[in-house]
Amino acid sequence: MMKRTLLIAAAVLGLSAPAIASEGANPPQLKWSFAGPFGKFDEAQLQRGFKVYREVCSSCHSLNYVNFRNLSQPGGPGFSEAQVRALAAEYKVQDGPNDAGDMFERAGRPADHFPAPFPNENAAAAANGGKAPPDLSLMPKARTYERGFPWFIFDAFTQFAENGSDYLVAVLTGYHEAPKGFSVPEGGHYNSYFPGNVIAMPKPLSDGQVEYPKGADGKSPVPETVDQYARDVTAFLMWTAEPHLDARKRIGFQVILFLLVLSGLLYFTKKKIWSRIEH
Amino acid sequence: MSQHSSTYVPKSAFGKWFESRLPIAGLIHSSFIVYPVPRNINYFWTFGAILSFMLASQILTGVFLAMYYTPHASLAFQSVEHIMRDVNFGWLIRYMHANGASMFFVAVYVHIFRGLYYGSYKAPREILWILGVIIYGLMMATAFMGYVLPWGQMSFWGATVITNILAAIPVVGDTIQSLLWGGYSVGNPTLNRFFSIHYLLPFMIAGVVILHIWALHVPGQNNPTGVPIKSDKDTVPFTPFATIKDLFATAVFMILFAWFVFYIPNYLGHADNYVPANPSVTPAHIVPEWYFLPFYAILRAIPDKLGGVIAMFASIAVLAFLPWLDTSKVRSTSYRPLYKQFFWILVADTLLLGWLGAKPPEGWYVIVSQIATAYYFIHFLVILPLLGFIERPLPLPNSILESVLGQKGGAGLPAGANAEPQSKG
């Protein structure tokens, strides 16, 4: 019991990740298919991003709030239900207790959660130098950077809400040699965009690491580079964070259109009524 | 709720039978149909209706969220994600509730500053104003506890920071703190009781709102000139004139609301609140919701803990004394050339405090916060009382009607010359 507490502790390295990247450069703004009032997820991109998550991230990072079934729901990566069933069956899921009172493993079903790589946070921390890799289900919403004055005011009008996604791509592609005179503590890695510039996670992606589906010409339609992987996996994580984004923006447009019409009608009614008197 | 006796006459036999036993139709008739409103009130007077709409919206969305939300430290975050992902239209109801709180405060701030500008707190509306300050306090308590419920990092640390504020109160501070916590720190019992109180307070707000409307309907509405109602010609019946205007304004306000809910639902939130609460890690910047920022800046401006707490509570409490701090006999700022400048300085000062509240308390931010805090109190405690004696107000119109006709039909029109309200047809 005590030992576990000590393990959580190891406050030797201040490697916890504060959500606001106040120090370090601001991430570059990227183009996202889900930005703006008519934004929509790109199915092909989500499928590629899922592949990156599965082959790279999932060995350390959980995706606790996502179920296999989500992968076939509207507004998502667009897998078929059969594909999802087959995919879920590739995973082993703990279930039980059975009639004998024992826990047992069975093949995954679409209704199951993505199994986490570690049984609990302490195990995750113990296997990763004292700092548990965070769950990725909400990442693009749970990370951001300070927009600063006056940008935060413009953002309300331009609907800029992709700061978290920009930040994630920046961190995933921000591994460089530490500048001269900057001492990176043991177990840390230099990153231009991570707050404090020292991140516990080693550089996760490298060019050509994940094989993308081939197009008609036998080549992948998008480059198999760190930059593309980072964008794809971030788009996928934006979907896991906000699975109803497509519906939200679509319904939002209809609602605002309706409200404009209603306001117009009310305005003229009001004008008519008030024309009875001087005011 | 008007003191005027009802002119309502039930048409049916059942109506008569019912009305003689419970005269509620007559009450509604006299309060919301024939109730006289000044004919010159502008769009700033629609925010009462907008606020009623927001209160109803918050209660409705809240009741539906409570059907799925679990107030337990280890389940709350998960249950919110369940609402966002699996509950049909759960994302919509939750974003409406979260952004609705902000919209509620947007509307209440317009409403408060309208009252400040047009002197709506002056006699005979002191009780009306104080009830408003009470509603504002209840709103802040409700909003604070509501923000704790998702049990994210900002929920947890916000609750820790605010409950620690109470510990600074001499003698009873620790007891209050332990009663709020239900333990030795912010934890599961805290979350449970916050949920219970968060569910209770909106109904208390609704109750005080009824008193607020009652206290409004006794003296009647103020108006942009601040001149009291002198004859029937100064007013129009609430329905249809005010009702249709309120409906139009509410619909326009809903466009703003929808903009946030559908397009930038997390703009006013904090990224940290999508990280589950963790008592061993503090977020880099603990920042309250935007509507608390000016008060948070005041809290931090004072280097002494108890002093900061006193200043923060005093900055809200001072509003309740406004009717007696303002010595000017003139209500509307339109006729107060000097006060008009100070009014806008106060608005700027409050916005500045709000911006500073979001900044880390270091370097020159601290000094500017202290100056802005000092000015906030100087405005209410020094400028406002003195101004009434120094200022020479502009000439007031003789009546509401005169101001309306003077503005439309050219200056110098004698009051009542063209005063038939239905004349324009």
Place this chain on the structure above:
Amino acid sequence: MAETTTAIAEPTRRDFLFIATGAAAAVGGASLVWPFIQSMTPDAATVAAGAPVEVDLTPIAEGQIVKVFWRGKLIFVRHRTPAEIKAAEDVNVATLRDPQPDSARVKPGHAPWLIVYGNCTHLGCVPLGQQGEYKGWFCPCHGSVFDTSGRVRGGPAPINLPIPPYNFVSDTKIVIGQGATA
């Protein structure tokens, strides 16, 4: 007013009856409030979970700070280096905001071990170890600075990081919370 006249006619017994009835009702009302207020204080399970905890000091290396929880409150157990101890002892106590010599903040004979509550005395954030001007702690929320004895040296915090009740049961083991009130 008619009642007043009758009351004058028979003052003492009637007054006593009124006062006694009122007092009984008030006592009853107040007694009814009591269980409701009591229900909001820490419950039996919480109190039981607040029992003392043992901490084994052997795995804590010199220069390391370890976080433990007792009663849901964060506690730092810091194994100070000789330099840190010296820095903490070489302070003119009179210049401090909350004057306390280092010797009053550790157990006699156990100078390397500093055990303090891990929440900033300003508003309860968790200060970061080995940071700030005095390499003690630095609070990222509102900028309070603490030295290697956990004493406040700057920022808005009013007092030093408090010392939880604890005892050394052996040279390598402490018990936090012994003798604390429930």
